[in-house]
Amino acid sequence: MIHLKKLNDRKLNIYRIIAPAGVVSTLLITYLEMSRLPLTMFDYISRAVIIIVYTVLTYQLWFREGAGPLFERTVFWIIALFFGSQFFRLVYNLHIDDYSNALLTLPHWLPIVYLMAFLTFDFNQAIKAGSAFFITILLPGIFFIVLHPESVHLSHIINIYVSNIIYLFVIYATGSLMRQYAQSELLKQQAEKENRALQERWTTSKRCAA
8 A cells, every 4th residue: 555645745746846847848848839839818828827827836836845746737727718719719719720620639638628637636526626627617508599690610519518518427427437436445444443443352352251
């Protein structure tokens, strides 16, 4: 059995590397994109926010105790907000050919948010976080379907939502099975511990009687 404190210490050491690496990689990616692609004001603001947040997290991880859970939750919400805003911008600009091409790539990354929710939060909180993200990306799609019922992209939008429902259900079912397995293992260990205690007491009482 892996000691919980050792596991948390290893995770903390990894986070201390990931956080500053996030700052450097964001700066590098932004620099490369500036030389090749026209970036919008949204791109600059979002990258600046990510750099500031990762810088603050780096300080917290290195100089404050118990910053691991804060890092996990912050990274989840950064990724959720990033993909949510990218999806909103995609749906809002579907009439532009350059944005419609993103329908072939962006939807493939959305399941990461649901997976990270179940890796970051406990079971009930993960369901709420995953559902909140799904509702967030659902709203712009509903408006698009209502306002553009004849659009050639309508089937793609519907397929995205159907697939996201399936992703959320599969991850929920997997998490539920894992939780039940963990509970059964815990009960098994408790039962074995109680049996050993009963055997020790029985052996002790038998020796005393002898």
